[in-house]
Amino acid sequence: MKYNSSKLLFCSIALCASSITVYAQKPVVNAQVSKAMEQASAAQLKKDITYLADDKLKGRQPGTEGYQMAADYVIERLKAYNVQPAGEKGGWLQQVKLRKAFIAPGAQVSLAKGTANTTLTYGRDVTITPSPVNAGGSVDAPLVFAGYGITNAGQKYDDYAGIDVKGKAVLIVRGAPEAFPSSEASHSMDQITLQKNAAAHGAVAVILATVDTSRRFISNMNRPYYSVLDEQGKVTVSGTYSAQIKMLGTFNYGIVSKLMQSAGKNVADVVAALKSGKPQSVDLGSKLKATFASTYQDVNSFNVVGKVSGSDAKLKNEYVIHSAHLDHLGIGRPVEGDSLYNGAHDNASGVASLLQIANIYSQVKVKPKRSILFVAVTGEELGELGSGYFAAHPTVPVKSLVADVNTDMPTIIAPLLSVTALGAEHSSLSKVVDQAAASMDLTVEPDPEPKENRFVRSDQYSFVKQGIPALHIKYGSRTPDGKNNLNELVGKWRAKYYHKPQDDINGMFDFDAGAKYARLNFLIGYLVANNPARPEWNKGDIFEVK
The missing domain is CATH 3.50.30.30 (Glucose Oxidase; domain 1)
Known part of the structure; x- marks a missing residue:
């Protein structure tokens, strides 16, 4: 059967517009929360990335002074947003001993x-x-x-x-x-x-x-x-x-x-x-x-853990996690005469997004039913080790963890018009992503780079392996000019910057897109935290907990 491509395109646009209109008439959050979301700051996001990717932090390698400086900065920013410590012994840290x-x-x-x-x-x-x-x-x-x-x-x-x-x-x-x-x-x-x-x-x-x-x-x-x-x-x-x-x-x-x-x-x-x-x-x-x-x-390192307490007497004892890895590659092999791996996109941008999610929560008057955990983990570049330890040995009861929304190298180099939700298709989280994205006029696409194996290459996978539904939001392919080939630009960016010393604050950035990305991740977590029902694996899914 042949299809009329022009009619198909018109129908797709009409359906998309209809979907957006529906959510505009019935917002997924109230006006006060919507106003709080607008407080996500592109300017502060830039300041946070600039500090975390500064040369003086020397690439934030676990066990170094630079990693400690990064952790100290994150803790101070979380305190400013009224986040409370949720690490070991009432503090901010969870010790992670690396071998x-x-x-x-x-x-x-x-x-x-x-x-x-x-x-x-x-x-x-x-x-x-x-x-x-x-x-x-x-x-x-x-x-x-x-x-x-x-x-x-x-x-x-x-x-x-x-x-x-x-x-x-x-x-x-x-x-x-x-x-x-x-x-x-x-x-x-x-x-x-x-x-x-x-x-x-x-x-x-x-x-x-x-x-x-x-x-x-x-x-x-x-x-x-x-x-x-x-x-x-x-x-x-x-x-x-x-x-x-x-x-x-x-x-x-x-x-x-x-x-x-x-x-x-x-x-x-x-x-x-x-x-x-x-x-x-x-x-x-x-x-x-x-x-x-x-x-x-053996090397001593740690995760940083904070929380925002939920508003429901019972559900506040359950947690939605926002995670991002704080570490990077330190000082290594020189590339074009530079050996300091600043990690501005990977993953100072993800940590900065985490901080803007905390910023939004500081503006929300009535917190969601469940509590929110902010976890800046160590050792992602070494094999997702900090998240692996936290997922298996959390600082709260392990059965109280309901979902993880991970942020790793969002690649904020262009306007954010569409997203890919890695891992969401395995659980009811996919519906939450669709709802949140539609309310922000974003489309959701399948993984454009399945051969990159991105699903298992970041911290959300640690939670999945423990039976906790998790996802990682990445950019989609939509572009303002309608060519929808953003993956081509991302490919060129990756070749020049990914895991290279050139990934510093002087590289390609769209900080407004970064603020929008933080809003989306907040909204996904907020909707999960407010839903009386826990996220569930799809029946018969490979990750379903039997």
């Missing part, structure tokens, strides 16, 4: 097939992720190729169907079938998810396969990997390593290709089949042997 783990020199890895034994060169052929749990490690196990390493009943896909991996090492390609929804694909290929699934099938080691010849294989010989220790000194959160397996490593393309050839497979054909949703698991007929050791350094 840096390194692979010690001397790791030995080999592959045996029949009587042939091949020694792999560490740093060229293979790398190993250090264990934050076991200082010494060894593996001696048959090697099996397990495709993507995914088991997903909802998508009727299982790489482990028909193969026995008990007591074996599995070689896995990071990815997911193209038919998977974007956030579901991101969750499925998360390193912790992959390791837990492998362990559930009896595997003792996971090896990630490099299957693209153009991909640079980087040795992690001297690279630290971070985890969080609990009060007893045990690892409680890790962004990369699961204690359920003995080894997590990576093989370069050359080794992967030889292993595939020995099993009668071609890497390109295997990858193409996996993308189409056809499992390719096979016994590789080789045995993996490895011995290695990990060394540790």
Whole structure:
């Protein structure tokens, strides 16, 4: 059937206008709250970003004086907005002890097939992720190729169907079938998810396969990997390593290709089949042997936690969280002669948005039924560690957390006309986003960059893994000229600024858009906090708490 595109466009515009008119006639908040929302200040947002991204904070790396300065600033701003401390022992902070783990020199890895034994060169052929749990490690196990390493009943896909991996090492390609929804694909290929699934099938080691010849294989010989220790000194959160397996490593393309050839497979054909949703698991007929050791350094950091108490006698004991990560990359590899990673967009802008949400709440006379938590977390750049610790060990009862609205690098470089709500589609939060966005004349779009795996790459994912509905608002593609290609500008911005020293206050900014972004995030949280019903996962969703 053919459609008349001009008629379709007219209908879409008419429907959109109708929707906006409806919300204009029936506001989602009262006049006093609407007036308070207008107090979100573009000028103050700019001041906050300017301070948090100043050179004197030296990139806000956890455990440094610069991070402490950033935290002190945030606390003073929250106090100015009448936010109360909600950290440990009645204070503003939640201590987060970070463990840096390194692979010690001397790791030995080999592959045996029949009587042939091949020694792999560490740093060229293979790398190993250090264990934050076991200082010494060894593996001696048959090697099996397990495709993507995914088991997903909802998508009727299982790489482990028909193969026995008990007591074996599995070689896995990071990815997911193209038919998977974007956030579901991101969750499925998360390193912790992959390791837990492998362990559930009896595997003792996971090896990630490099299957693209153009991909640079980087040795992690001297690279630290971070985890969080609990009060007893045990690892409680890790962004990369699961204690359920003995080894997590990576093989370069050359080794992967030889292993595939020995099993009668071609890497390109295997990858193409996996993308189409056809499992390719096979016994590789080789045995993996490895011995290695990990060394540790511990770093003290913390989350900043504040609250606005709710107005309902019962529901005030439940909490809606507004989160944003306070840390950035510190001082690192020079780019164009600059080695100080200021992190103005990532994530001084997100923290500044958090502060403007607090500003709005300071102007709201009657607070919502539920209480609001403001959580500026540490260690996002190290693997979402501060949020992971807070979500698992909050400073309020864990069952009292009802939702998280996360703010990470909103990319405020152009007028805000549309948004993408990463993760909202999995729960009733999607309806709240639609309602809030429509009331502000914003359209809601699907993720324009599903291959970026943005859903699992920020702090909202920590809450999702704990069964708490969460979302992260990002820019959509609408532009004032109607070309609706903002993602092209964002792509150019990312190439020049993202995770580079050039991300400072002198870069591209639209502070009015930043204030509007803060209003939207406030409104989403406010509507959730005022609804007597908690947000719920969609029935049958991959994240539904059974």
